[in-house]
Every structure is written in C-alpha cells, then in structure tokens.
Amino acid sequence: MQDEEVLAEFRASKALLEGHFLLSSGRHSAHYLQCARVLMDPARAARLAIALAQRIPRELRKDIVKVVSPAMGGVIIGHEMGRALEVEAIFVERPTGTFEVRRGFTIEPGEKVLLVEDVVTTGLSSREAMDCIRAAGGKVIAAAALVDRSAGSVDLGVPFFPLIAINFPTYAPDELPPELAATPAIKPGSRAKP
Template sequence: MKMSQEKLALLKEKKAVLEGHFILTSGRHARTYIQCARILQDPKATTQLIGELLKQMEYLDIDLVIGPATGGIILAYEAARQLEVDAIFSEREKGEMVLRRGFEIPQGARVLVMEDVVTTGGSVMEVIRQVEKSGGQVVAVGLLADRTGGKVDFKVPTYRVFSKEIKSYEPEKCPLCQRGIAAIRPGSRALK
C-alpha cells in the first residue's frame, strides 16, 4: 500500500519526518527519520489513525493487543481501547524482548502486534516469537510507519498507516559516514 499524500502531509505537519544523518534502532544509518512520537503526542490524530488501521482488520477476532516498548505502547493501548480488549507491552531485559510487570498471554489468545516504525522488523519478530512461546496466536501486525515500503514479511497479515521505502545503510557502507557527517540517535535507545 502506498502512502497517500494526505498521510505524508500529516507526517510533515507534525514534524515527524526529519532529514539529516540518523542511527536507527536497528543500528542502520539513514538520511530520513520518522519520529512517530510527534504524531502520538496528538491524541486526536492517534485515535483517527489507529481507527483507520483497525477498519482494515474488521474481519479479525482479536483478544489482546501487544506492542514492544517504547514505540508500540501507545499504539497497542489505543488499538486495545478501540477494540475493547486488554493491552500489554514487552520490553528488553538484558537485550531480549520479554514480558514483565505480571503481563501474561492467555493460552490460545488471538493477538494483534502493534509497532510504531519498522526498518528491519526485528523488534516485531521478537514480539511475535514471545507471543507464540507464551501459547498465543498472532493474527495480525499493525504498523504506524513501514520504512520498507511493504517489503518486511512477518508471515501474518500486516496493516500499515504509512508505507514508504526509505533507504538505510549498514554503518560501514553509509555514504554520510564516508563524507564525515556526524550521526545522531533520535530514537528510544538514544541514551545507550
């Protein structure tokens, strides 16, 4: 699904599209960064976008929504609120995605995984494995922004609000690094 001009305009209006030299959560480098937190600070826009996403999933029976910390927490909560089901989140502990805080996935639960932005899909794949390991069944993935333009495959139906391929590079092949341009880490792992 291509990103509509209206959605791109919303990203730009909310100053969620940044240009420069960025180190992504995946470790890859890019000229363009999508800062979904700038959209998620607006409850009305968040409610509208998640509602639009959930309309695409109307045929699904969902018992629980989960998102990886930190990017997926607000999205999972809002999706669960609209679906009238519970929301939980997974978080990293010693580098591994785990459930904490007493969160559990009931055996056989039909689970929706929500995430803000994917570049490689690594965090979402970790959450999917965690759900399956806990005895749940992932029925879909919902994304606010897909930087792969739809190329990432989670082996379940995947729904996207924004989808556009945005080139990223391994650090050793980054043309911005080769030109000596300093990189910044704007995301949730910026303090590491």
C-alpha cells in the same frame, strides 16, 4: 486515510525529520519518522489508530482479543489500537535484552493477538516480540504498524498491515553516500545512548 494525509499528520507534528540518522536496525538514513511526536497529541493518535484498524480486514479484526506492542515505541499506538478495536492492550519489554511479559500482564493460552508497532524497518524487533507472545501461549494472527520502512519487503510470518509504507533509502555503515558520510549520525530513537 490516504498516504498524503498520514504524512501531513507527521509534518504537522514535526515528526518527519531530515538529516543523518542511525536507526535502531544499525542502518543509516537521511530521513527519520519520530512516531513519539506524532502520537503525543491524543486526538491525532486516536485518528491514526482508527485509520490503522480499518486497514485490517473485518474478518481478521473480529478474531483479535488482545493487542500486544513492544516497549517503548509501540506502547502508545498499541494502546490506541486496543481502544479502536475495543480489546485489551498490553506491552512487552526488554529489561535484560530479551522481550518479556511483565507488570502483571498475561497472555492466555491460544489468545489471538495483534502485534502493533510504531515503525517496522527490518522486522527484527517485531519477530522477537512475536516469539515472546508465542512463548507466553498467545497466537499472533496479524501485525500492524504506523509505518513500514521496509518498502514492503519485510516478512513477519503473519499478515502485516501498515498505515503507510515509506521507501526512504537506508544504508549499511560501509555504503553511506558522501552527503551522509560527511555528517555525524544522530540516533534519535528510544534506544539512543545519552
């Protein structure tokens, strides 16, 4: 799947938003990719997961025995990646602010894991999820995401395979361009406060 085809999937599902957004990283952007919307159609989610799985080199794919994704945003794409790779898919979550393996899920000692995210911007959540996987005994051998918002600069410490890398500029709160500073920020992600 080429980049324009991926973006067409986001546009078709009205998941590519424009405005003033406060990202979960604390940075601001004029663009937001709402992966939950692009994944709400099971057929589209399956297509995207298959395309993402194909980005991972075959020799690495054959070693993956489990997909782990961080809740909430990574759950659907993680599940679909498990299906595409024909392995189990579980998720980690933050009931008290730190990722934990819960709900009867297990990661066996030495189990080779693929971390799957919806969007990676700074990589902080990915690294925190990988710390949880390692603490549970797993070995993260690669990471994958639908979208890399870091413009290729994120270092997760393992091979990283995004379906698409997007270079929408992001800004710290004290460096907003005038057009963003003039409008209130919307926090559309799963960590938005009501």
